[in-house]
Every structure is written in structure tokens, then in C-alpha cells.
Amino acid sequence: xxxxxxxxxxxxxxxxxxxxxxxxxxxxxxxxxxxxxxxxxxxxxxxxxxxxxxxxxxxxxxxxxxxxxxxxxxxxxxxxxxxxxxxxxxxxxxxxxxxxxxxxxxxxxxxxxxxxxxxxxxxxxxxxxxxxxxxxxxxxxxxxxxxxxxxxxxxxxxxxxxxxxxxxxxxxxxxxxxxxxxxxxxxxxxxxxxxxxxxxxxxxxxxxxxxxxxxxxxxxxxxxxxxxx
Numbered sequence: 001x002x003x004x005x006x007x008x009x010x011x012x013x014x015x016x017x018x019x020x021x022x023x024x025x026x027x028x029x030x031x032x033x034x035x036x037x038x039x040x041x042x043x044x045x046x047x048x049x050x051x052x053x054x055x056x057x058x059x060x061x062x063x064x065x066x067x068x069x070x071x072x073x074x075x076x077x078x079x080x081x082x083x084x085x086x087x088x089x090x091x092x093x094x095x096x097x098x099x100x101x102x103x104x105x106x107x108x109x110x111x112x113x114x115x116x117x118x119x120x121x122x123x124x125x126x127x128x129x130x131x132x133x134x135x136x137x138x139x140x141x142x143x144x145x146x147x148x149x150x151x152x153x154x155x156x157x158x159x160x161x162x163x164x165x166x167x168x169x170x171x172x173x174x175x176x177x178x179x180x181x182x183x184x185x186x187x188x189x190x191x192x193x194x195x196x197x198x199x200x201x202x203x204x205x206x207x208x209x210x211x212x213x214x215x216x217x218x219x220x221x222x223x224x225x226x227x228x229x
Contacts, residue, residue: 021037021038021039022037024037025037036054036055036058036059038051038054038055039051042069042091042095042096042098042099043090043091043094043095043098044098045098045101045102048098048099048101048102049102051102052102052103052106056106061106061109061110061113062103062106062107062110063106063107063110063111063115063116063117063118064117064118064120064210065099065100065103065106065107065118065119065120066120066122066206067096067099067100067119067120067121067122067144068122069091069092069095069096069099070088070091070092070095070122070140070174071087071088071091071092071174071177072088072134072137072174072177072178073087073088073136073137073177073178073179074131074133074134074137074178074180074183075133075180075183076133077133077135077136084136085136088136088137088140089136089140092137092140092141092143092144093140093143093144093147096121096144096147097147100119100151103119104119104155104160107119107155107160108155108158108160111158111159111160112158112159115214116161116210116214117159117160117161117214118160118161118162118163118209118210119151119155119160119161119162119163120162120163120164120165120206120209120210121144121145121147121148121162121163121164121165122165122167122202123141123144123145123148123164123165123166124137124138124141124166124167125166125167125168125222125224126138126141126142127141127142127144127145127166128142128145128166133180133183141166144164145164145166148162148163148164148219148220149164152217152219156217159214161210161214161217161219162217162219163206163209163210163217163218163219163220163221164219164220164221165202165205165206165209165220165221165223166220166221166222166223167197167202167223167224168196168197168222168223168224168225168228168229169190169194169196169197169224169225169228170196170197170198170199170201170202171196171197171198171199172199193227194225194227194228195225195226195227196225197223197224197225201223202223205221205223209221
């Protein structure tokens with residue numbers, strides 16, 4: 001499933017709008033696997049619920065949920081860009097909660113049936129390392145890290161594992177959100193100086209984490225490029 005943040009649309013994810021995950025879905029199927037690309041707007045609970053229903057109809061109860069949707073809009077706090085603050089809060093925090101709301105019953109049911117059940121939240125090292133001009137983004141990721149910690153007290157006793165992953169410099173579409181030329185240039189400079197992680201690196205870590213025996217919860221992973229560490 002492809003989850004996206006603002007700018008939100010009012011379209012249902014069940015319409016014919018192509019999912020950005022469609023090429024990846026086709027690649028998986030070409031390799032002999034099964035895939036279903038479903039677009040969802042995490043700022044809209046109805047959209048998330050509709051996506052959950054489609055996935056459930058195709059494959060039954062979900063036993064692995066990865067919360068990865070996010071937006072990164074760095075700017076000086078003195079700029080007062082309240083619209084950007086709302087976008088980050090609504091996607092990075094409330095969006096994660098909407099996904100959790102939609103799929104937690106599946107995870108609990110899967111665990112009760114004796115299957116491994118995992119909720120993986122993708123946070124950031126910005127959750128605990130301060131970067132100039134990234135205050136609101138870092139705050140949203142700190143909230144997600146704390147949410148993961150707290151959820152373990154609720155879901156762990158029900159055999160649902162919760163893992164929080166905090167990547168460092170990673171090559172994703174997040175950099176494309178930045179409209180501040182100076183900050184965008186600084187980020188580009190970091191990629192030139194450091195060999196950043198890739199999305200595949202994070203996916204590989206998720207695969208390792210969720211492949212452990214069901215009584216083992218790798219609760220927290222901080223993953224950085226070697227040169228950044």
C-alpha cells in the first residue's frame with residue numbers, strides 16, 4: 001500500500017487514480033510475488049479505512065504494518081509557517097495514528113491466532129538529535145518515537161510487537177518537500193559528503209527485524225550512514 005501525506009485530496013483510494021506504488025507492484029508480480037497497490041491519504045481517516053478494507057478483502061487480516069508516510073518541511077520557527085506545521089503534525093503524527101487505528105484490530109487478531117504480528121513505525125534521528133530549522137519536524141518524530149514506546153505497554157502483552165526505526169540521512173522523496181533553497185542546498189551537501197542510506201537499506205532492516213521469532217521484539221533501531229555515525 002502506498003500512503004501519502006498532504007496536499008490531501010477528497011478522492012477515495014478505491015477510485016481509478018493510479019497508485020504511486022503501481023510500478024513496484026508490477027515489479028513484484030513479475031518476480032513471481034503477489035502485490036496490491038492501493039493509494040491512501042493518511043490525513044483522511046475514511047481514505048485509510050477504505051485502503052485497509054481493500055487490503056483485507058484481498059489478503060485477509062494484516063500481520064505487518066509499516067508506518068512510513070511523512071513530510072519534512074524545515075524552516076526557521078520565526079518564519080511562523082503554521083500551514084507547514086499543521087501538515088507535518090497531521091501527516092507524521094495524526095496520520096500514523098490513523099493507520100494504527102485502521103490496522104490494530106488485524107494485528108491483535110493475527111497474534112491471537114498464533115501468528116507473528118508487527119507494527120513498525122519509521123521515525124528519525126531528528127527525534128532526539130536537534131538540527132537547526134527542523135524543530136517542528138523533529139518534534140513530530142519525537143512524538144512518534146514516544147508513541148511507539150507507549151504502544152508496547154498496550155500491545156506487547158497481546159503479543160503484538162512494536163518496533164521504532166530511526167534512520168539518519170536517507171535518500172527519499174522527503175528532500176523534495178523543501179522549498180528553502182539554502183536548507184535544500186545544505187541537505188544536498190550532506191549527501192555529497194556522506195554516503196546516505198537508501199530506501200532498500202531501511203526495507204532490509206525491517207525485513208530482518210520482523211523475521212525474528214515471535215517472542216523477540218527488536219524494539220528500537222537507530223540506523224545511520226557509516227560516515228554520519
